[in-house]
Amino acid sequence: MSGHDVPLTLSRSEAVVTILVGCTAVDGVLRAEEAGRLNDVLSSTRWVFGTGVEAAGVTKRALRLITEHGLPAVLRACVKAIPSDLHATTFALATDLILADGRLGDRENAFIDRLQSTLQIDGDLARKIVDVLLIKNRASGRPDP
Template sequence: MGLFDPSPDSLALSPAEALAAICLVAIAADGYLSNQESREMDMLLSRMRLFKSYSSEMVNRMKDGLLQKLQQYSPSRLVEAANAVLPVELKPTAFALATDLVLADGNVTPQEQAFLDDLHRILEIPSEQALTIVEVMTIKNRG
């Protein structure tokens, strides 16, 4: 680490932030972060027990902080930091949420496809399970 590099401690994440970080990187994987995608992310997170005690203001502040980290670090570094603190039982959930967000607009770019391929390996989701999640989310987002 150089003298002017950000401190590794500034990338420390809670499990909730880790899950949100993976979602944020998923919606930014195509190089564009739309308001609609951000609202869809908010809706998905609000349905989770992990975020039941979070007000919308708290979620917005968390997303703002994660956006700053995304700008400061690479998307892959943010995903690695998230993976390091994400509980094992939430890794398939994180992959499912990311897949849902990528597929929500009905168009999967090569960058988004590469992101999901990398994410399933980073999170150590078995290929068969990852394929099942992609198939189910594809069906969910058809309509």
């Protein structure tokens, strides 16, 4: 099924979680550091869930949506559900997860670029976020040159 067959409607929490789930395995591998960090973010980010939302259920739905509709269509739907004042925060959370292993590969860099564009994050702000998170996560590994 292509992303154009069915319009996607997501809640704010589903949209943020879907972006976070999508970014954790963007390089084709879900590393232990990334999975652990995803769990940490989901358990500590109350503004995403509010009350009464089960993270495991939202995560499973996110994986299903990405598989069924493809990442580009899902990202477009996610952006529609996330208020603009949370775009930079969502970008920072996703970037932090991508960089949890201290590395930035080609696929990960492409995802960050796509997410920046989709969320309409200013280039200077995006560079600052990436630079700070590379420094923060450097202890986990050595960033690619």
